[in-house]
Amino acid sequence: MPENCQLFVGTKDYIAAEELQNSVNISAALGRPLLIKGEPGTGKTMLARSIAEGLQKELIVWNIKSTTKAQDGLYIYDTVQRLYDSQFGDHDVSEISHYIKLGKLGEAFTSPEQVVVLIDEIDKADLEFPNDLLWELDVMSFNIPETGETITARHRPIVVITSNAEKELPDAFLRRCIFHYISFPDEKMMKEIVHVHYPDLEDKLLAEAIKAFYWVRSIHGLQKKPSTSELLDWVQALTVGGIDPEKISSELPFLGVLLKKDRDFKVASQQMSGRVPNRKAPMRSFWR
Amino acid sequence: MFIDFFYLLRSYGVPVSLTEWMALVEALSLGLAHSSLYGFYCLARTVLVKSEAHYDRYDQAFQHYFEGIETSPELTEKVLEWLENALPPLRISPEERRQFQEWDLDELRRQLEERLKEQKGEHHGGGRWIGTGGTSPFGHSGYHPAGVRLGGSSVNKSAVKVAAERKFRDFRTDEVIGVRQFEVALRKLRQLSSRVEGPADELDVDETIKATAEKGGLLHLAWARSRKNTVKVILLMDSGGSMNPFVHICTQLFIAMNRASHFKDLRFFFFHNCVYDYIYLDPTCRPRNAIETESFLNQLDPDYKLIIVGDASMAPSELLMIDGIIDWSMSNSEPGILWLKRIAAHFEHAIWLNPILSEYWEWTEGAYTIARIKEIFPMYELTVEGLDQGIKKLKVKK
Numbered sequence: 005m006p007e008n009c010q011l012f013v014g015t016k017d018y019i020a021a022e023e024l025q026n027s028v029n030i031s032a033a034l035g036r037p038l039l040i041k042g043e044p045g046t047g048k049t050m051l052a053r054s055i056a057e058g059l060q061k062e063l064i065v066w067n068i069k070s071t072t073k074a075q076d077g078l079y080i081y082d083t084v085q086r087l088y089d090s091q092f093g094d095h096d097v098s099e100i101s102h103y104i105k106l107g108k109l110g111e112a113f114t115s116p117e118q119v120v121v122l123i124d125e126i127d128k129a130d131l132e133f134p135n136d137l138l139w140e141l142d143v144m145s146f147n148i149p150e151t152g153e154t155i156t157a158r159h160r161p162i163v164v165i166t167s168n169a170e171k172e173l174p175d176a177f178l179r180r181c182i183f184h185y186i187s188f189p190d191e192k193m194m195k196e197i198v199h200v201h202y203p204d205l206e207d208k209l210l211a212e213a214i215k216a217f218y219w220v221r222s223i224h225g226l227q228k229k230p231s232t233s234e235l236l237d238w239v240q241a242l243t244v245g246g247i248d249p250e251k252i253s254s255e256l257p258f259l260g261v262l263l264k265k266d267r268d269f270k271v272a273s274q275q276m277s278g279r280v281p282n283r284k285a286p287m288r289s290f291w292r
Numbered sequence: 293m294f295i296d297f298f299y300l301l302r303s304y305g306v307p308v309s310l311t312e313w314m315a316l317v318e319a320l321s322l323g324l325a326h327s328s329l330y331g332f333y334c335l336a337r338t339v340l341v342k343s344e345a346h347y348d349r350y351d352q353a354f355q356h357y358f359e360g361i362e363t364s365p366e367l368t369e370k371v372l373e374w375l376e377n378a379l380p381p382l383r384i385s386p387e388e389r390r391q392f393q394e395w396d397l398d399e400l401r402r403q404l405e406e407r408l409k410e411q412k413g414e415h416h417g418g419g420r421w422i423g424t425g426g427t428s429p430f431g432h433s434g435y436h437p438a439g440v441r442l443g444g445s446s447v448n449k450s451a452v453k454v455a456a457e458r459k460f461r462d463f464r465t466d467e468v469i470g471v472r473q474f475e476v477a478l479r480k481l482r483q484l485s486s487r488v489e490g491p492a493d494e495l496d497v498d499e500t501i502k503a504t505a506e507k508g509g510l511l512h513l514a515w516a517r518s519r520k521n522t523v524k525v526i527l528l529m530d531s532g533g534s535m536n537p538f539v540h541i542c543t544q545l546f547i548a549m550n551r552a553s554h555f556k557d558l559r560f561f562f563f564h565n566c567v568y569d570y571i572y573l574d575p576t577c578r579p580r581n582a583i584e585t586e587s588f589l590n591q592l593d594p595d596y597k598l599i600i601v602g603d604a605s606m607a608p609s610e611l612l613m614i615d616g617i618i619d620w621s622m623s624n625s626e627p628g629i630l631w632l633k634r635i636a637a638h639f640e641h642a643i644w645l646n647p648i649l650s651e652y653w654e655w656t657e658g659a660y661t662i663a664r665i666k667e668i669f670p671m672y673e674l675t676v677e678g679l680d681q682g683i684k685k686l687k688v689k690k
Contacts, residue, residue: 023338033324090508183342
């Protein structure tokens with residue numbers, strides 16, 4: 005493999021499924037950005053941290069907000085500062101390069117060592133945002149017209165992009181990415197994940213909590229299914245509260261930690277009283 | 293170069309482009325498939341498929357294409373015995389690797405069968421026979437960039453089996469799913485007023501600062517035209533009894549529409565099975581909470597985009613006859629179909645979303661009325677994919 009032969013295998017506090025490890029390594033080897041999607045709470049953002057830690061590289065995080073422009077990631081020309089300086093006359097304003105500040109991508113490109121760049125929640129930004137970054141991510145270089153300078157990446161950074169699918173990403177952008185969908189962990193994997201966070205947990209408690217957790221997730225009609233982070237909080241609550249593992253499935257204590265919406269809470273409570281399996285509306289064969 | 297896999301994927305509806313295919317070829321030449329079919333499965337999926345909604349199609353296509361490649365159980369068992377006593381994994385130099393850039397899987401399979409016929413026992417470390425640690429394309433822990441992995445401990449599941457599990461089925465967009473996905477689809481329904489028209493009446497702060505700075509501090513005001521979403525939407529829902537099985541999905545759409553804050557105007561109306569002289573303002577469809585369909589049409593400009601949700605299944609008489617209305621206490625002086633045509637003629641953009649999946653449209657009991665209504669309104673199934681298509685349709689005039 006060119007440039008780096010290091011392979012990402014997850015870190016001690018981040019369990020990465022084998023498929024995910026593969027995707028990370030493929031993306032690093034091909035030098036293409038890795039686009040990560042998945043349910044909330046499946047550790048999309050944590051992945052980049054884990055890659056940086058696992059490969060011992062610096063992590064540069066670029067948090068995207070609805071107002072973020074692609075330009076902000078490259079460089080910012082601080083015209084306001086220049087204006088002040090010109091009005092007070094205590095600085096030399098003829099040198100524009102003093103007022104050019106590199107953005108997160110600019111920082112990554114100029115770094116003397118390969119870094120990991122996390123572009124977090126790219127779908128928050130404007131629809132055109134990914135398109136505006138196409139060229140820069142492709143050739144890993146950009147031009148600053150104000151100074152005539154061209155910034156080219158010394159080492160192609162490992163780029164991780166996360167998306168919550170709030171907006172459809174443009175096809176041209178997708179074509180250039182490596183894509184991975186983090187599916188929700190199964191019970192076995194979930195046990196490992198919880199174990200990593202709470203190594204001293206009683207087996208019995210963990211097994212019961214996970215069983216109950218997946219049951220709650222399987223309830224039909226929840227608006228927001230509980231995710232990993234809620235399970236972790238719940239497990240902690242159960243431990244601190246000193247709950248008897250036997251009672252977890254039957255009573256579901258501290259359910260509010262798992263379900264944050266009133267309606268979901270009601271639905272779950274109703275289901276719990278009857279413990280009926282997920283019901284499906286019977287199909288009626290006549291109309292009225 | 294098994295280019296037909298590329299076309300097979302496309303025929304299964306995975307939108308693969310040449311750019312991605314070239315990336316896959318590059319990845320293969322870097323040996324990223326780890327010389328196993330499962331490795332190839334992961335590699336190709338991560339490089340070629342760009343939406344979890346397409347994972348299932350990919351799985352199907354993969355299964356279709358590679359079904360024959362996977363070794364049959366009885367074949368594997370015999371070979372597994374030979375592989376039991378493994379050599380340590382072999383490292384190989386790039387020069388040596390280059391010799392093995394053959395990737396024709398049919399050829400490989402043929403060779404594997406031939407070799408099985410010839411080989412009579414265990415073998416380790418060589419370059420031809422099935423065994424471990426060598427450079428033969430068949431076996432495990434060895435290195436052959438185009439090899440077929442047979443068992444081995446690193447990856448114990450078979451790629452075709454993984455594909456056959458089809459665990460990404462839930463993410464198919466033609467599957468009926470939740471509110472959030474509807475919201476995402478609805479977000480596409482926007483039409484911004486252009487920056488070219490209208491008065492430039494908004495102070496463009498950024499531009500002003502920039503222009504002023506560029507003039508060395510001499511204040512220079514910049515003005516811009518504001519942009520707003522101009523889409524106005526009407527949701528007209530059937531709340532008749534035959535819609536009961538679909539209450540859940542309709543509620544989800546309803547919530548998603550309600551949450552969509554980006555419309556300029558959003559109105560909800562209801563009807564029972566078919567639209568007649570009156571349109572209802574709430575789902576209970578009671579006469580005192582109704583307005584005349586005539587005034588409904590007068591009040592609402594033709595540039596509203598109309599989304600009708602209904603199963604379009606009713607007795608033909610309800611659609612075609614005078615007084616065919618289902619409510620005993622009511623009467624209608626004109627057949628429902630006339631009203632539907634009138635509505636369709638009034639609005640420039642209108643679609644019909646049917647919670648019955650399109651594959652059943654010709655078979656369900658309402659098939660006749662579905663066919664008739666489909667002639668009047670472009671009909672889509674009420675799934676994320678159907679809504680997507682419908683919204684595309686809503687963006688252009690009929």
